[in-house]
Amino acid sequence: MIDIKYLQKSFSESNSIIENVSLSIEEGQWYTIVGPSGTGKSTLLKCISGLLKPDKGEVLYERTNIYHMNENARSEYRKKNIGFIFQDFKLLPHYSVIDNVMLPLIYDYPKKELYIRAKKLLESVGINNSLFARLPESLSGGEKQRVGIARALMANPKVLICDEPTGNLDIENRDNILRILIECKNKGQTIIIVTHDEEVAKLGDKTYKLYKGNLKENEVFV
Numbered sequence: 073m074i075d076i077k078y079l080q081k082s083f084s085e086s087n088s089i090i091e092n093v094s095l096s097i098e099e100g101q102w103y104t105i106v107g108p109s110g111t112g113k114s115t116l117l118k119c120i121s122g123l124l125k126p127d128k129g130e131v132l133y134e135r136t137n138i139y140h141m142n143e144n145a146r147s148e149y150r151k152k153n154i155g156f157i158f159q160d161f162k163l164l165p166h167y168s169v170i171d172n173v174m175l176p177l178i179y180d181y182p183k184k185e186l187y188i189r190a191k192k193l194l195e196s197v198g199i200n201n202s203l204f205a206r207l208p209e210s211l212s213g214g215e216k217q218r219v220g221i222a223r224a225l226m227a228n229p230k231v232l233i234c235d236e237p238t239g240n241l242d243i244e245n246r247d248n249i250l251r252i253l254i255e256c257k258n259k260g261q262t263i264i265i266v267t268h269d270e271e272v273a274k275l276g277d278k279t280y281k282l283y284k285g286n287l288k289e290n291e292v293f294v
């Protein structure tokens with residue numbers, strides 16, 4: 073489904089973050105990536121999703137190199153196929169909670185229809201309607217994270233890319249999010265998840281560790 077070939081990315085000449093990463097992502101599988109802080113896990117997820125152009129290498133989605141697409145085509149590709157749960161949430165500050173969740177599809181469906189879906193998703197992640205009209209700045213970290221998760225699920229993406237999706241949550245909310253992700257997987261969605269949480273790292277069909285710019289399969293969680 074997604075073939076990552078010989079990926080390299082650095083932010084300065086002296087310091088290569090991703091050195092040589094190749095990975096074949098198969099539809100409906102769950103991939104877990106762990107590794108020490110600052111090793112480049114978020115950078116790798118951004119490269120895979122089409123948000124950050126690698127310096128070298130390819131990201132092929134069904135054999136098309138997403139970095140050979142123009143900006144509009146790549147943005148359309150992301151909208152159609154990728155749901156991204158950001159570590160730092162990336163909620164739009166001037167939009168309400170419910171508007172943030174509806175945004176991915178705002179030009180595609182009637183608002184009434186979107187509202188019903190967004191409400192259902194927000195409730196599934198434990199955000200009740202007393203928060204719908206609030207701006208993100210007034211939410212706790214865990215609430216923002218759950219709004220970000222609802223937004224990533226809004227367009228029912230084929231691939232869910234999750235950067236520390238439970239990092240700000242208590243155990244009850246974490247388990248609820250994991251249950252939702254497992255349901256997504258059972259419906260056939262592909263999951264790629266970065267985590268520091270040992271419990272979350274136990275899940276997944278394949279587990280990798282990113283270390284010194286390379287991915288190693290089945291490494292024990294550190």
Ligand SMILES: Nc1ncnc2c1ncn2[C@@H]1O[C@H](COP(=O)(O)OP(=O)(O)OP(=O)(O)O)[C@@H](O)[C@H]1O
Pocket residue numbers: 083089107108109110111112113114115116159
């Ligand atoms: N846009 C950028 N410009 C310069 N350096 C960057 C940029 N983005 C990330 N970096 C650096 O690249 C390295 C890898 O960052 P990244 O966020 O990918 O790590 P990570 O493994 O996800 O870390 P963590 O587990 O702490 O979230 C870090 O040293 C970071 O400071």
